[in-house]
Amino acid sequence: MPEYAFYINSSACSGCKTCQVACKDKNDLPTGVNWRRVYEIEGGGWKEENGVFVSQPYGYFLSLSCQNCENPECVKACPTTAMHVNASGIVAVDSELCIGCRYCSWACPYGAPQYDQAKKVMTKCNLCEDYLSIGTKPSCVMSCPMRALDFGTWEEITSKYGTGENVFPLPDPSQYKPGIVIKPHRNSAMTRNDKAYIAENEYK
Amino acid sequence: MDSDYIFLVFFTVLSQSAAGIFILREVMLYSSYNYMIDKHLRIITLLIAGLIVLIAIITASFHLGKPLQAVHTLRNLKSSWLSREILFILIFSGIILLYLFTEFFTESSSIKISLSISGIIAALGLIVCMSGIYMLKTIPVWNTFLTPSSFFLTSALTGISVMFIIIPAGFGKGSIIYPVFSLLMILSLIVSAFLYFTGETSSVVLFITRLVTGLMALLVPLLIYSGIIPNKMPSRLFLLLLLLFTEIIGRCIFYTGFYKSGL
Numbered sequence: 076m077p078e079y080a081f082y083i084n085s086s087a088c089s090g091c092k093t094c095q096v097a098c099k100d101k102n103d104l105p106t107g108v109n110w111r112r113v114y115e116i117e118g119g120g121w122k123e124e125n126g127v128f129v130s131q132p133y134g135y136f137l138s139l140s141c142q143n144c145e146n147p148e149c150v151k152a153c154p155t156t157a158m159h160v161n162a163s164g165i166v167a168v169d170s171e172l173c174i175g176c177r178y179c180s181w182a183c184p185y186g187a188p189q190y191d192q193a194k195k196v197m198t199k200c201n202l203c204e205d206y207l208s209i210g211t212k213p214s215c216v217m218s219c220p221m222r223a224l225d226f227g228t229w230e231e232i233t234s235k236y237g238t239g240e241n242v243f244p245l246p247d248p249s250q251y252k253p254g255i256v257i258k259p260h261r262n263s264a265m266t267r268n269d270k271a272y273i274a275e276n277e278y279k
Numbered sequence: 280m281d282s283d284y285i286f287l288v289f290f291t292v293l294s295q296s297a298a299g300i301f302i303l304r305e306v307m308l309y310s311s312y313n314y315m316i317d318k319h320l321r322i323i324t325l326l327i328a329g330l331i332v333l334i335a336i337i338t339a340s341f342h343l344g345k346p347l348q349a350v351h352t353l354r355n356l357k358s359s360w361l362s363r364e365i366l367f368i369l370i371f372s373g374i375i376l377l378y379l380f381t382e383f384f385t386e387s388s389s390i391k392i393s394l395s396i397s398g399i400i401a402a403l404g405l406i407v408c409m410s411g412i413y414m415l416k417t418i419p420v421w422n423t424f425l426t427p428s429s430f431f432l433t434s435a436l437t438g439i440s441v442m443f444i445i446i447p448a449g450f451g452k453g454s455i456i457y458p459v460f461s462l463l464m465i466l467s468l469i470v471s472a473f474l475y476f477t478g479e480t481s482s483v484v485l486f487i488t489r490l491v492t493g494l495m496a497l498l499v500p501l502l503i504y505s506g507i508i509p510n511k512m513p514s515r516l517f518l519l520l521l522l523l524f525t526e527i528i529g530r531c532i533f534y535t536g537f538y539k540s541g542l
Contacts, residue, residue, distance in 0.1 A: 112542075114542070139542065148415075148416070148417070150358075151358040151359065152358075152359055152360075152361065152415075153355055153359060154351075154352040154353075154354070154355050154359040154361035154362040154365065155348070155351035155352055155354050155355065155362075156351075156354045156355050157351070172348070172351050172354070173344070173345070173348075174343045174344060174345050174346070174348045174349055174351060174352065175343055175344015175345050176342070176343055176344070176352075176361065177283075177344075178359075178361050178412070181415055181417065181418060181539070182415055182417060183417070184416070184417045184539070184540065184541030184542065185541060185542050186539075186541070186542035190344070194344075195344030195345050196344055196345065244541060244542060245541060245542070246417075246540060246541040250416065273542075
């Protein structure tokens with residue numbers, strides 16, 4: 076099982092991106108580097124029902140960062156061992172070893188490793204390790220006005236919320252064993268029969 | 280396509296070309312075609328392969344954020360295909376260098392045979408590791424047999440083109456090389472077509488360019504083979520440039536098809 080886990084209540088997430096801003100502020104991240112990202116998933120449209128066209132669009136939000144996977148693909152792919160699991164069990168980057176090849180970003184299915192153009196190295200969510208050491212939760216969790224996020228050890232989170240469900244567009248969790256528990260938005264069920272998409276990618 | 284990928288396009292095509300040249304050279308040397316390669320050509324082919332590998336390594340360093348720290352790339356041989364690729368390209372380069380020394384300073388056939396076999400293994404290992412890098416679960420379009428097929432075909436086609444630009448018999452009338460080259464070129468175009476149609480963001484302009492230049496690369500050796508164009512250096516050089524161009528376009532299709540499953 077993964078060491079740590081985030082909990083996301085997608086039903087409660089309003090997509091306000093406070094978590095994203097709090098993360099950028101706390102970690103002083105430059106433009107384009109987002110350790111936490113709020114994805115807007117959309118789908119639906121006009122559908123014919125009994126000869127009448129009705130509009131059935133739907134959407135929901137997913138706030139995601141590094142899932143601190145049990146089998147981190149980024150760690151396996153990294154040629155320099157810059158991407159490693161540190162003594163606290165957190166997947167971290169050693170910027171002294173990183174050569175900025177970006178291979179970890181190809182291997183990660185969650186878009187967690189982010190390239191810092193100015194520093195020429197990969198960076199990623201460190202679960203606010205400094206906060207954890209003083210018993211505080213990560214800044215994204217603390218800032219969420221909807222209390223849609225939570226964080227703890229895998230045991231704490233799963234005993235509190237169960238193991239959750241997988242939702243579009245995340246890959247099958249059995250492949251990577253991510254440290255994430257999701258309470259899906261009711262609209263995510265629509266993606267089983269309909270082609271949904273990530274809004275940010277669609278409108279690029 | 281991300282502008283940084285252009286360095287990877289050149290790195291992959293060039294290093295695969297060097298592997299192809301080396302393997303074809305060794306196959307010819309230890310087959311009934313060895314009469315085609317005299318000592319002068321043996322040295323030239325090694326120099327060309329070595330020079331291409333050197334250019335490939337330099338080109339690859341441009342896509343790194345911190346190329347001066349590249350010495351750390353051998354630290355994860357246990358699980359990283361990228362580490363393994365670097366190891367194999369270093370071994371391959373070292374073997375070419377040693378081989379070059381032996382061509383000048385020794386006639387010992389046992390040393391040459393061992394360098395030949397280890398060089399072929401290193402060259403094949405390099406292409407296998409290169410394929411492993413791209414065969415990621417997160418990138419479905421690359422995670423198929425098309426990736427190693429495309430890399431091995433580039434190796435074979437560029438290897439043949441470079442070898443037969445310097446060997447006088449070349450693609451001349453009656454040569455067995457033309458049918459082999461044509462078959463590989465057709466396969467290469469089929470692989471490109473699959474990569475284009477399975478890649479979500481591939482460019483139609485690139486695909487049409489690949490088809491046109493690929494068909495021209497089929498036609499030019501046919502004209503040489505049938506004697507319509509003389510089997511001389513300018514036409515063979517034109518064929519090589521045409522082939523390199525079409526392979527580079529093919530590799531651009533490979534990279535533009537890049538899309539990730541998940542996020």
